Amino acid sequence: MSEASGHALPPLDLAWESDEAPEELRRLILFQACDEWFALPIAWVREIQPLEGVTRVPNAPPEVLGIMNLRGRILTLFDLATGLGIPPGTRPPTHAVVLDFSDPDLHIALAAQRIAQVREVPAATVEAAARDGVGALEGILGLDGRVVGLLDLGRVFARHLPEWGVTIEPPAAG
Secondary structure (H helix, E strand, O other), rough: OHHHOOOOOOOOOOOOOOOOOOOOOOEEEEEEEEOOEEEEEEEHEEEEEEEEOOEOOOOOOOOOEEEEEOEEEEEEEEOHHHOOOOOOOOOOOOOEEEOOOOOOOEEEEEEEOOEEEEEEEEHOOOOEEEOOOOEEEEEEHHHHEEEEEEEEHHHHOOOOHHHHHOOOOOOOOO
16 A cells, blocks of 8 residues: 555565575673673573572582572572682672573572673674683673673583582573
8 A cells, every 4th residue: 555545655675685694693691790790691591580588508618608588499599709719799799690400400590799681692702711711701702891701601510510410501592
């Protein structure tokens, strides 16, 4: 129909077809912990929860901040600073990034000071992390003027995975 009859024509799609493969994008959730910015593939994140009612656990490993009740399930909260051997942040954590290890009985979270957003970033923008730095990073990238460390959960939790009976496979692209 024409505009004269009161209906607008739909816009034309003038995109040219290309032989080039589409650029691979990675969906990452950005968060701040230990005053540093980190990212995780969204496939690893089950949910984000406010930090409320954390209970310290006597004789727990130093990287365990404590436990909290999440809808009747016990969630173990980990501190990235201790786990990665970096200085703690200047502000206390306010959120729990609840992780998804594809095991419904494993309830693990990372303490975060701030949750930013979910972003799609070109996979080519992730630079491999140097092995002499924080060994738990898959890579680093620059976003909005910040340096962001892309966490490798297999390395972050390397010493805990055998006791949990979990093998980490890279998450499906997402």
